[in-house]
Amino acid sequence: FRSVTFITGIFDQRVLFTSLFLILFIYSLLKLRKNRIAIFGAAWFLCGLIPVFFLLGIYPWLKRAMMAESWLYLSCLGIFVLFAMIKEKLGEAGKVLFLIVVAASAYLTYQANAYWQDNITVYKNTLKYPSESNPVRKNLIREYLRQGMHADAFIELKKFARDYPESSERYLLQGDYYSAIGAFSAAQASYKAALIINRYNLEAQEKLKD
Numbered sequence: 001f002r003s004v005t006f007i008t009g010i011f012d013q014r015v016l017f018t019s020l021f022l023i024l025f026i027y028s029l030l031k032l033r034k035n036r037i038a039i040f041g042a043a044w045f046l047c048g049l050i051p052v053f054f055l056l057g058i059y060p061w062l063k064r065a066m067m068a069e070s071w072l073y074l075s076c077l078g079i080f081v082l083f084a085m086i087k088e089k090l091g092e093a094g095k096v097l098f099l100i101v102v103a104a105s106a107y108l109t110y111q112a113n114a115y116w117q118d119n120i121t122v123y124k125n126t127l128k129y130p131s132e133s134n135p136v137r138k139n140l141i142r143e144y145l146r147q148g149m150h151a152d153a154f155i156e157l158k159k160f161a162r163d164y165p166e167s168s169e170r171y172l173l174q175g176d177y178y179s180a181i182g183a184f185s186a187a188q189a190s191y192k193a194a195l196i197i198n199r200y201n202l203e204a205q206e207k208l209k210d
Helices: 013-031 036-054 069-090 092-116 119-126 137-146 150-163 168-180 184-197 202-209
Strands: 002-004 065-067
Touching: 013 036, 036 069, 069 092, 092 119, 119 137, 137 150, 137 168, 150 168, 168 184, 168 202, 184 202
Parallel strands: none
Antiparallel strands: 002 065
């Protein structure tokens, strides 16, 4: 769950970078137009990106474009094909290049394991990316409450209330917090507030019954 700001002008450095990439990419294809493997790899890469363009507006209220590494899994097959072709053409130098890429990838994979130690680590790491109005914060609050870390939950709850002041989810989480610390009257009031905003909030209805 990551995001990037929208491009609002032609002088944005990302426009320059993307334009240079496309020029080099097209030039390379023209030079290799008789190489079927190169054309196949490039076409696979571009076709694999098509579904990504339909996912960019999935969270419009953040006013940012969403992005995720997993969206490139399909496209990367084309890159691997191109890389394998280049490796074969370079001969012995290609084998050295292959070993360097594998070693670098293995190191990055090992390093990334630290982000997946437990739920709290995953959520806190995710919150580093779209720093404002990230709905993943509610997962972190619930995990803190589940582990009895009430002070940490309260800190994150204040941030969630700042980002979503009029959402039923805010009052639902607030009710969960009060319930966890034994303030049941305050919890009941919070669940009722959630239902005032969204009377179809089934979770708040069930917790009021409890």
